[in-house]
Amino acid sequence: MANLVTFKAKGEWKGNLKVEVNIRNKFTINMDEPPSLGGEDTAPNPVEVVLAALIGCLGIVIPVVAREKNIPLESIEIETEGDLDPRGFMGDPSVRAGYQEVRAKVKIISPVERERIEELMKEVERRCPVSDIIRNPVNLKISLE
Numbered sequence: 001m002a003n004l005v006t007f008k009a010k011g012e013w014k015g016n017l018k019v020e021v022n023i024r025n026k027f028t029i030n031m032d033e034p035p036s037l038g039g040e041d042t043a044p045n046p047v048e049v050v051l052a053a054l055i056g057c058l059g060i061v062i063p064v065v066a067r068e069k070n071i072p073l074e075s076i077e078i079e080t081e082g083d084l085d086p087r088g089f090m091g092d093p094s095v096r097a098g099y100q101e102v103r104a105k106v107k108i109i110s111p112v113e114r115e116r117i118e119e120l121m122k123e124v125e126r127r128c129p130v131s132d133i134i135r136n137p138v139n140l141k142i143s144l145e
Contacts, residue, residue: 008023008024009021009022009023010022010023014030016032016038016039016040017032017033017037017038017039017040018030018031018032018039018040018042018043019031019032019046029049030042030043031043031044031045031046031049032044032045033045037086037089037090047098047099050082050099050102050130050134051080051082051102053130054080054102054104054128054130054131054134055078055079055080055104056130057128057129057130057131058078058104058106058124058130058131059076059078061127061128062076062106062108062120062121063076065120065123065124065127066110066120069116069119069120069123071110071112071116071117071120072110072111072112073108073109073110074109074110074111075107075108075109076106076107076108076109077106077107078104078105078106078107079104079105080102080103080104080105081102081103082099082100082101082102082103083099083100083101084098084099085100099134102134104131106121108120108121
């Protein structure tokens with residue numbers, strides 16, 4: 001039997017293209033779209049938040065796995081970018097609405113040899129939940145109340 005942990009978020013539309021999301025009754029993430037997509041540019045858009053989530057996940061999993069492997073870390077820098085054709089979002093059924101590709105650049109400063117860092121990153125890629133969500137299809141059920 002699986003030992004599943006359920007994570008939750010709750011959001012509310014705040015006018016135009018603004019959305020406010022609350023997590024654990026403690027954290028708030030605001031989202032909007034840039035003016036080129038009809039928003040007011042008051043916050044990152046949802047696909048930018050996905051890129052940020054990937055950075056956050058890698059930035060957590062790297063030190064966790066490094067500790068397990070006794071790899072000392074001096075610094076970690078992560079950059080992400082993704083390619084998206086906005087025609088899908090704007091309603092063109094022939095264009096996928098989501099990212100076509102997502103790329104992450106990870107810079108790790110550590111006194112250990114590069115081979116150990118490469119081994120670390122293979123394990124991190126396998127264990128990072130957000131990279132798994134991006135890489136693999138997930139069952140999504142949207143219900144209307």
